[in-house]
Amino acid sequence: MYRYDEFDTDFVSARVEQFTDQVRRRLAGDLDEDQFKPLRLMNGVYLQLHAYMLRVAIPYGTLNGAQMRKLAYVARTYDRGYGHFTTRQNIQFNWPRLKDIPAILEELAKVEMHAIQTSGNCIRNVTADHFSGAAADEILDPRPYAEILRQWSSLHPEFSFLPRKFKIAVTGAPHDRAAVQVHDIGLQAKRDANGNVGFAVFVGGGLGRTPMIARKVRDFLPEEELLAYCEAILRVYNRYGRRDNKYKARIKILVHETGVETLKADIEHAFEEIRHGVLRLPQDEIDRITDYFAAPAFAAGADADALDRATAADPALAAFVERNLQPHKAPGYASVTISLKPIGKAPGDATADQMDAVAALAERYGHDEIRVSHEQNLVLPHVRKADVPAVFEGLKDTGLAEANAGLVTDIIACPGMDFCALATARSIPVAQRISERFGTPDRQRDIGDLKIKISGCINACGHHHVGHIGILGVEKKGEEYYQITLGGSGDENSAIGEIIGRGFSYEEVVDAVETLVDTYIGLRDAPDEDFLAAYRRVGDAPFKEALYGTA
Amino acid sequence: MKALTANRLIDGEVVWLGRSGQWVEMLHSAWGLETPEAEAEAMAIGAQAVTERLLVDPYLIDLRRTEDGIEAVRFRERIRAKGPTTRPDLGKQARRETSAA
Known part of the structure; x- marks a missing residue:
């Protein structure tokens, strides 16, 4: 998993300090709501029907047990004992008090978490395939590129006041589980015949009141040009995107109104100006980030048939295995979907106790990795098949063993x-x-x-x-x-x-x-x-x- | 009939302007505004409360009388007054008190 370097740690703690002071000034009357609202939105704080809401980033949907336990702690200490996992692989707390939010952010920072880029008209948290680094059909793990995009986009001075929010999604598999074609930029990582890494680039997808499928503007963008090309897209959008009407301000409207060929020419023109500049990604830097996401040391163990024997003896386990297991790239392993859709429950909700239970299962059986899917489920990406029965028992104990992944109740x-x-x-x-x-x-x-x-x-x-x-x-x-x-x-x-x-x-x-x-x-x-x-x-x-x- | 509502600044709690000018946390204690003059007076009190950093964005809502007292006309406001319809254990509906003194 990605670990903060000194720069990240300083950046996040400086932001906590800054927002703490902004909350203090708001409560003291030095800022009015009009002044404060854009500041709180830069830190994931909304005012909803009943209370404030805090949206916490889970970059590319990846977290570890300690981070999940911290979310449970926040839910228990500052909220009403639960959290809501969202379609953007984030978590929302629905009942925090404004005066407590600085303390919550300080707690989150201790485990390298934050609420930056979860709201406002900026480049939002990059989302990714929830089976990244695990799926059998994956060509390459897209998360290093998601993290590179994160580093490029955080506090990007040119793109801090975009016409509207901007969402990027990446996948590294031919079967797209990240819905990249309904994002402002969708990236599909692939390799060419020589093994070089590149991306199919889609632009202008989105849902909302004007749903549109993205248009492909590049079939194979070499990886070293990823940032320069994304910067070119954002530069064109920032310049020409509409600001007169917030409902027509997303890049999809620009693509639609300008025409994809014209826009593509604009992007390519902007790209030519910067493609050989500082944004060209050095291979050693790609390698350095990629190392953070190195797969754990998989060791399937000798008992390859243990799961088959267990499912033969337990129909409930067999049903769980049939629906909630995803083929893994490593022999003897599977990815386990933890459905947050127990029958009759609110999709995406998890109690603090359930979060702790999932953290414990991840630590014991899952190489300490957890994912949040955009379908509002959790995933243990790396589980030995032989350990699946134990995981299933643990999930049953915490009420999260519903065998319904991808079914009609997985809403x-x-x-x-x-x-x-x-x-x-x-x-x-x-x-x-x-x-x-x-x-x-x-x-x-x-x-x-x-x-x-x-x-x-x-x-x-x-x-x-x-x-x-x-x-x-x-x-x-x-x-x-x-x-x-x-x-x-x-x-x-x-x-x-x-x-x-x-x-x-x-x-x-x-x-x-x-x-x-x-x-x-x-x-x-x-x-x-x-x-x-x-x-x-x-x-x-x-x-x-x-x-x-x-x- | 109307009432003036807002969220409290410090914690986001839904409040209404009460009959004696205080901000109340339960709709049944809200001041039912029957005249344009009362509405104007309430709005002035709301504006003052914003200045005093008590509230965010006060606005008027429509009320109607029911057998039990009053309720908001819009469904959204009824949810604000009670809590999530899916979680009776959360929000104001989870509180024990049922009527104002």
């Missing part, structure tokens, strides 16, 4: 109107009701792979546009009202879902989802044709008819 949901000041409808209880409706093991397994994603407003934090079934909650005549989209996808074949028809009330929406699922079950070619494949084959007509009757 992404934003906090919605139960917490969020921007929301127009609730998300979490809709997710909970869907989870309960489909929650029996046999039924969810029969339905198979299905991604339901729920947002409580048009800003789309719940990624509903890329849900196989997407649900958007809006307010209509004072009531919650839910629009359903079908056919969205956030992988290497990204697609924006299409609205199926008129929306549904809070009471009706779960029935509508069930109708869609039942319709799919009735028309699939075979049990292994999943919902999205079936939808792509037959189109929306059978689903429309099932929901609304024939026209």
Whole structure:
């Protein structure tokens, strides 16, 4: 894992000191809210419906046991005993007091954590494939490049006042688990025929009120040019991106309004001016950062069949292994998804005790590594297969052993109107009701792979546009009202879902989802044709008819 | 009928302007504003509280009478007044007191 050097430590502690003083001045009356708000947003502090909210960065979703324990400590000491893991691989605390936030940040800094670049119109924390460094299909670990981008973007003077926020995602595998095509910049690491590392570069993806799939502007950007090229993109965006209307200020609108070819020419022009300058990445520096992410010393042990024997004896373990294990690059290893979607619970929530339990499992069985996925789950990336039964037992003890990764109950949901000041409808209880409706093991397994994603407003934090079934909650005549989209996808074949028809009330929406699922079950070619494949084959007509009757 | 609401600066707690000019943490103790004059007076008190660093962004909400007393008209404000609908153990709804003295 990445470890802070002297510069990082000084930077984070200087920021804690600075923000501590800003909070003091706000409480003393030397700063008013208009002056303070942009400062608190630079430090992850929002004011939500019930309280302040603190969003803590988990860069590229990677943390260790000590860091997870610190999050548990913060939840217990300064919050209400839990935290909420988000679609940006961060964690949010929903109840901190402003006066306590400096102390929280000081605690986090002790384990090399912070809340920088988690809000505001800056380059946000870089996200990455949650199986980075572990996945069997990975070409290379993208996290060193995520960290290089982090070092380049933190306090970048030219890009501290962008037209709007800016999100970068990286993946190092052909199967895109980081949804790079719906980010402002998406990077797909690859190797050319000679083994050289480079990136496919996508620009202008995003969700929100104007969802767009990113456009590819480079098929193979050599790794040494990564920063210069990203700087060129940001420079073009910073110069031409709209500032007159915050809803048209993301780079996706610039791509759309300017045209990708023109914009690409602008980027290439800006790139030519700087490509041979200081941003050219020296190989020894790439190697130095890459060393931080060196794989642990994998040692599978002799008992290769232990897991097979255990699953044969325990159907619950077998179900867990079938859904929650991911193939690992090292023989005898697997990545374990820890579902934060127990049936009927709020997606992404974990109690302090659960965080401590996961930390203990990671330390004992997982080479002390934990990941946060953008699907609001946790991952132990490196677990010996022989240790999976013990991990499963540990997860059962803490209530996190649901064998539902990728199933209908593995729902992404934003906090919605139960917490969020921007929301127009609730998300979490809709997710909970869907989870309960489909929650029996046999039924969810029969339905198979299905991604339901729920947002409580048009800003789309719940990624509903890329849900196989997407649900958007809006307010209509004072009531919650839910629009359903079908056919969205956030992988290497990204697609924006299409609205199926008129929306549904809070009471009706779960029935509508069930109708869609039942319709799919009735028309699939075979049990292994999943919902999205079936939808792509037959189109929306059978689903429309099932929901609304024939026209 | 309206009430004036805001979040308290120091801890973010949701508060309303109470009947005797103090800031109360439970909606049932809020001052129901029946006239434009009362609203204006409340807004002036709110502006003063902002200056005194007690509150952030006070605003008026619509109230209606119910059998039990008063409630906010907008669902969002009802959630603010009680807490998350999914977590009865959190927020004001988790408190023991049920009525104002």
